[in-house]
Amino acid sequence: MARAGLTRSIVGVDQNGAAIEQNVVEERPLTIYLNSQEIVTAMTIGDYPEYLALGFLRNQGMLEGAGAVTRVDYDDDLDIVVVRTDQPTNHEEKLKKKTRTSGCAVGTVFGDMMEGLEGLRLPEAELRTSWLYALAAEINTTPSLYLSAGAIHGTVLCRADQPLVYMEDVGRHNAVDKIAGWMMQNDAAPEDKILYTTGRLTSEMVIKCAHMGIPVLASRSGFTAWGVEIAQQVGLTLIGRLRGTRFQCLAGADRIVWDADLSRVKDEPKKSARKAST
Amino acid sequence: MARAGLTRSIVGVDQNGAAIEQNVVEERPLTIYLNSQEIVTAMTIGDYPEYLALGFLRNQGMLEGAGAVTRVDYDDDLDIVVVRTDQPTNHEEKLKKKTRTSGCAVGTVFGDMMEGLEGLRLPEAELRTSWLYALAAEINTTPSLYLSAGAIHGTVLCRADQPLVYMEDVGRHNAVDKIAGWMMQNDAAPEDKILYTTGRLTSEMVIKCAHMGIPVLASRSGFTAWGVEIAQQVGLTLIGRLRGTRFQCLAGADRIVWDADLSRVKDEPKKSARKAST
Numbered sequence: 008m009a010r011a012g013l014t015r016s017i018v019g020v021d022q023n024g025a026a027i028e029q030n031v032v033e034e035r036p037l038t039i040y041l042n043s044q045e046i047v048t049a050m051t052i053g054d055y056p057e058y059l060a061l062g063f064l065r066n067q068g069m070l071e072g073a074g075a076v077t078r079v080d081y082d083d084d085l086d087i088v089v090v091r092t093d094q095p096t097n098h099e100e101k102l103k104k105k106t107r108t109s110g111c112a113v114g115t116v117f118g119d120m121m122e123g124l125e126g127l128r129l130p131e132a133e134l135r136t137s138w139l140y141a142l143a144a145e146i147n148t149t150p151s152l153y154l155s156a157g158a159i160h161g162t163v164l165c166r167a168d169q170p171l172v173y174m175e176d177v178g179r180h181n182a183v184d185k186i187a188g189w190m191m192q193n194d195a196a197p198e199d200k201i202l203y204t205t206g207r208l209t210s211e212m213v214i215k216c217a218h219m220g221i222p223v224l225a226s227r228s229g230f231t232a233w234g235v236e237i238a239q240q241v242g243l244t245l246i247g248r249l250r251g252t253r254f255q256c257l258a259g260a261d262r263i264v265w266d267a268d269l270s271r272v273k274d275e276p277k278k279s280a281r282k283a284s285t
Numbered sequence: 286m287a288r289a290g291l292t293r294s295i296v297g298v299d300q301n302g303a304a305i306e307q308n309v310v311e312e313r314p315l316t317i318y319l320n321s322q323e324i325v326t327a328m329t330i331g332d333y334p335e336y337l338a339l340g341f342l343r344n345q346g347m348l349e350g351a352g353a354v355t356r357v358d359y360d361d362d363l364d365i366v367v368v369r370t371d372q373p374t375n376h377e378e379k380l381k382k383k384t385r386t387s388g389c390a391v392g393t394v395f396g397d398m399m400e401g402l403e404g405l406r407l408p409e410a411e412l413r414t415s416w417l418y419a420l421a422a423e424i425n426t427t428p429s430l431y432l433s434a435g436a437i438h439g440t441v442l443c444r445a446d447q448p449l450v451y452m453e454d455v456g457r458h459n460a461v462d463k464i465a466g467w468m469m470q471n472d473a474a475p476e477d478k479i480l481y482t483t484g485r486l487t488s489e490m491v492i493k494c495a496h497m498g499i500p501v502l503a504s505r506s507g508f509t510a511w512g513v514e515i516a517q518q519v520g521l522t523l524i525g526r527l528r529g530t531r532f533q534c535l536a537g538a539d540r541i542v543w544d545a546d547l548s549r550v551k552d553e554p555k556k557s558a559r560k561a562s563t
Contacts, residue, residue, distance in 0.1 A: 018535075023543075024541070034487060034510060035511070050489075050511075231310050232310065263298075
């Protein structure tokens with residue numbers, strides 16, 4: 008359920024000292040509980056709190072052994088989401104070990120970041136270069152909070168050349184978690200999906216994508232060395248610096264089918280081009 | 286002390302399937318201890334681990350009441366920094382309450398984010414618009430890891446129109462903490478400084494800057510509503526979207542002295558312009 012008021016108009020001055028009104032993105036605390044246990048407080052723009060809570064807990068591996076999710080309750084006044092499962096959970100130990108991940112990819116990872124990735128191999132899949140160009144062109148020209156207020160990140164769940172679900176947030180880790188929550192609620196199969204992010208391909212993004220079982224992660228931004236290493240380890244296709252006709256693939260290039268005619272791919276129009284988060 | 290190998294060359298393919306070699310930024314875990322207590326593991330490019338640890342602990346308010354810092358030991362093999370103080374410390378309680386802050390600003394904030402800000406008013410200071418343009422022009426054309434490898438953030442400590450210290454990291458919260466550590470070690474006065482960041486002006490960036498006692502925070506990126514609110518509350522001058530001849534000030538405009546002749550400020554050359562982190 009989306010919450011109203013994702014942006015606010017704020018009055019200030021410009022370089023000439025003239026009064027201006029700037030549309031600024033909101034940033035609100037949302038405290039996530041798993042059954043009776045407080046897990047974390049996340050700063051978020053505030054839409055889809057249930058998806059964010061579900062996806063965060065899932066991507067942290069905190070729902071494993073918890074059985075079915077029986078309820079997700081959101082309290083608008085208290086800014087709290089409570090996720091209830093039919094088996095009891097206790098993550099006291101896990102909560103003690105925190106890793107503060109990198110920059111834009113970030114958030115907090117509880118327990119061992121690599122936990123659950125041992126022996127994981129992502130499924131066979133095909134990635135047509137024509138899909139990449141079609142997705143980039145559509146995503147970069149889709150109206151978004153970014154275009155209206157800036158200071159926000161987007162993540163898009165795609166199938167072949169079709170964007171399926173757009174999520175945005177102040178932190179892209181939140182946007183990805185919202186996608187994970189949406190996939191859970193809608194029982195979406197991951198193996199034929201492509202995850203697109205406006206953000207950098209750091210270890211946390213690669214790990215989240217792997218936990219979600221999605222074999223392809225694409226971005227217009229750059230890579231980190233550890234992100235590439237993990238992608239190679241789990242067999243994830245990692246596409247970065249996807250802009251106009253260009254991209255780089257530093258892991259899982261074996262999935263790529265080179266079907267695009269580059270001479271017919273338009274370079275992106277300057278005005279509609281999103282900035283990469285670098 | 287800087288650590289070698291901040292970037293690594295990785296082999297991949299480009300949009301034509303041709304082999305490429307891309308220079309990619311490193312991302313390594315660094316575990317920070319305060320005396321005998323493990324506080325957090327941060328993902329970092331790995332330079333200036335002592336500044337990062339000191340600045341992180343200081344900006345978290347964890348050094349208050351701890352007396353003098355007696356030693357900072359860095360272990361290159363274990364990726365551990367131990368900060369020792371002459372008074373014992375115990376942050377068990379604080380470590381229980383975590384806030385996962387927003388996006389690029391991020392990291393983990395322990396305890397109440399607003400703790401220590403009550404009643405804080407930043408010192409009187411003058412901010413000449415000519416300084417802003419001079420700083421932006423110099424910073425945007427200074428060679429950096431960003432320009433060579435991307436996927437990195439920069440923070441610069443400045444006085445008047447002079448950049449004094451550049452720090453970069455995968456996460457800009459780390460870059461700011463390194464600046465705070467440098468200021469502690471060098472006994473730098475904050476009241477005549479300007480903090481410049483490539484990143485967004487979120488609540489965490491504003492809070493860190495306020496804790497550091499620096500009255501001006503400038504960025505080429507955008508704002509969040511809560512970041513602006515906190516800046517107004519503590520009397521911080523917040524300059525955003527500083528690009529070419531343009532900028533916006535959404536808090537503390539009273540410090541601005543309009544001395545720049547805009548007709549003589551050059552718009553930034555496309556090729557040297559950094560992307561904003563949005």
